[in-house]
Amino acid sequence: MVRTPCCENMGVKKGPWTPEEDELLISYIHKHGHNNWRALPKQAGLLRCGKSCRLRWTNYLRPDIKRGNFTFEEQDTITKLHQLLGNRWSAIAMRLPGRTDNEIKNFWHTHLKKRLQVEEEQRPNLMNFSPQCSSYQSTNYTTIMTNFQTSPHEKEAVTIFSNQFMLTTTTDHHYVPRIDDQAQSSGKSISEIKDHHEVGDENMTFWYNVLAQSRYT
DNA sequence: AAGCCAATCAACCGCATGCAG
DNA sequence: GCTGCATGCGGTTGATTGGCT
Incomplete structure (x- = not known):
């Protein structure tokens, strides 16, 4: 089967966008929205x-695009979510x-990937975790896994996880509101909500988070 | 000042997926 | 169930920029 091209190549421009083109696109979308991308360029x-x-x-x-450098919090979130989700950039972007x-993908390849490689070289004994790992050599992991399976606070760990990364899940019975939604509905500030779920050992929290997520996937 | 090189990031390409007919 | 279209996603490319010699 021959795949139909996404557009008619004759007369279609490529390369960097000009301010005039940007203006045309913005004004068209403001007036008409973007229900049909294929038809949009002709109409605009x-x-x-x-x-x-x-x-x-x-x-x-x-x-709603945020410009400027990534904050340390954002970098940390990307790093952890990448460990959790792999190269699922759109899923990471949702958080x-x-x-x-x-x-995020560009930032990962140009900054975070290198930084992590350096850190990994400096800490060769650290556990090498990836979502695809079939076995884990870490004693820490085993301990946490055992605790997680028997802990009466499993639900709490899941809640912490969801809040920390502002996650939502797709199934109703696992749904945990985003932290900003929680703050709005409860009348509390985001920091108050976060404080409520604070756990002392950051590393332990992270592994609880990984485990919590693994139960949904 | 000029040339080279690495880093950055906007944009492209092709495949995957969802959905309507 | 099959087909084709529209859109989304992730990998890759290439133009631009900035630092160094």
Whole structure:
């Protein structure tokens, strides 16, 4: 079966977007929305394919895009979520409001990946964990696993996990509100909600988080 | 000042997935 | 169930930028 091209190549422009093109795309979407990306460029008077327009909008022009450097908290979140989810950039981006999957992916390859490699070399005895690992050599892990399975606080660990990474799950019985939603509904500040779930040992918390997530996937 | 090289990031490409007919 | 279209996702590319010699 021959795959149909995403757009008619004749007359379609490629390469960097000009401010004029950006303006056309923004004003069109503000007026009409983006129900049909394929038809959008023609209707908006753009010599681009729909795919290019979608990418430009979602990665750059969207009004809720957060610009500027990644905060330490964001970097930490990306690192931990990457350990948890692998290269599922869109899933990671969902936990970082205002950041796009493309931005996170670039940041990972240009900054975090190298940093982690350096840290790994400096700490050769650290457990090498990945979501695909079939066995774990760490005594710590075994201890935590045992505790997790028997702990009466399993639910609490799951809640901590969800709050820490602002996760939502897709099944109703596992749904935990995002921390900002919790704050809004309870009238408390985000820091108050976080404090409520604070656990002293950061490393232990992280492993509880990993375990909690593994139960849903 | 010029050339080279590495880092960065916007944009592209192709495959996967969901959905309607 | 099959087909084709629209969209999403992740890997990759290539233009640009900045630092170094």
